[in-house]
Amino acid sequence: MKSNFVSQINSNEEWISKTQMKKQMNDLQALGMELTRLSSDTLKKMDLPEDLLEAVLTYQKITSNSALKRQAQYIGRLMREIDHTPISHYLARLKGENxxxxxxxxxxxxxxxxxxxxxxxxxxxxxxxxxxxxxxxxxxxxxxxxxxxxxxxxxxxxxxxxxxxxxxxxxxxx
Structure with missing residues (x-):
C-alpha cells in the first residue's frame, strides 16, 4: 500500500508551496503591469490575446485607484491563463535586455x-x-x-x- 502511494506522489508534478504560487501570480501581474506602460500601437504589434489586450487598454483609461487595483488583478488572472514567455521576450527586447x-x-x-x-x-x-x-x-x-x-x-x-x-x-x- 505504501509503495503505491509513494509512486503516485512521484508521478505528480513537483509540489509548489502556497508562497511560491503567490510569488508566481505576483510576477505575472507585474508582467501584465509592464504591458500597461506601453503604447496601444506597440500592444497591437505584440499579438496579445484579445481579452488581455482589451483589459490592458481598459486599465490605461481608468483613473480610480480602487478600479485600477481590480483591473490589475484581472490582468494578472488573464496572464496566468496564457503562455507568458513570448510577452517576456518581447518586453526584454524592448528594454534592450536580450x-x-x-x-x-x-x-x-x-x-x-x-x-x-x-x-x-x-x-x-x-x-x-x-x-x-x-x-x-x-x-x-x-x-x-x-x-x-x-x-x-x-x-x-x-x-x-x-x-x-x-x-x-x-x-x-x-
Missing part, C-alpha cells in the same frame, strides 16, 4: 560601417544575400558617405541600417 538581439544589432552596425568604409564589403554582402536591394543599397551607401564628409545629419546612415535590418533576419546574419 543579449542575442543586441549582438544582432551590433553586427548590423558593424556591417553598415564596413559598407561605408569599403566597397569590398558590398561585394561580400551581395554574395551572402543575393536578394538584397542592390541599387537602393548603393544609393544609401553613397549618400551616407557624402553625409559624413559634409557633416550633415545622418539620414542616409540611418536608412542604410533600416534597410540592412529589414533584409537580414536575426537568424540569418553572417
Amino acid at each position: 543579449t542575442a538581439h543586441n549582438a544582432y544589432l551590433q553586427r548590423l552596425e558593424n556591417l553598415r560601417s564596413a559598407l561605408i568604409a569599403d566597397d569590398k564589403a558590398l561585394t561580400e554582402l551581395i554574395s551572402h544575400y543575393p536578394d538584397i536591394e542592390v541599387n537602393n543599397l548603393r544609393t544609401l551607401i553613397r549618400n551616407a558617405r557624402k553625409e559624413q564628409a559634409e557633416n550633415k545629419p545622418p539620414k542616409a546612415f540611418r536608412a542604410l541600417f533600416q534597410l540592412l535590418k529589414s533584409a537580414i533576419s536575426e537568424d540569418n546574419i553572417v
Whole structure:
C-alpha cells in the first residue's frame, strides 16, 4: 500500500508551496503591469490575446485607484491563463535586455560601417544575400558617405541600417 502511494506522489508534478504560487501570480501581474506602460500601437504589434489586450487598454483609461487595483488583478488572472514567455521576450527586447538581439544589432552596425568604409564589403554582402536591394543599397551607401564628409545629419546612415535590418533576419546574419 505504501509503495503505491509513494509512486503516485512521484508521478505528480513537483509540489509548489502556497508562497511560491503567490510569488508566481505576483510576477505575472507585474508582467501584465509592464504591458500597461506601453503604447496601444506597440500592444497591437505584440499579438496579445484579445481579452488581455482589451483589459490592458481598459486599465490605461481608468483613473480610480480602487478600479485600477481590480483591473490589475484581472490582468494578472488573464496572464496566468496564457503562455507568458513570448510577452517576456518581447518586453526584454524592448528594454534592450536580450543579449542575442543586441549582438544582432551590433553586427548590423558593424556591417553598415564596413559598407561605408569599403566597397569590398558590398561585394561580400551581395554574395551572402543575393536578394538584397542592390541599387537602393548603393544609393544609401553613397549618400551616407557624402553625409559624413559634409557633416550633415545622418539620414542616409540611418536608412542604410533600416534597410540592412529589414533584409537580414536575426537568424540569418553572417
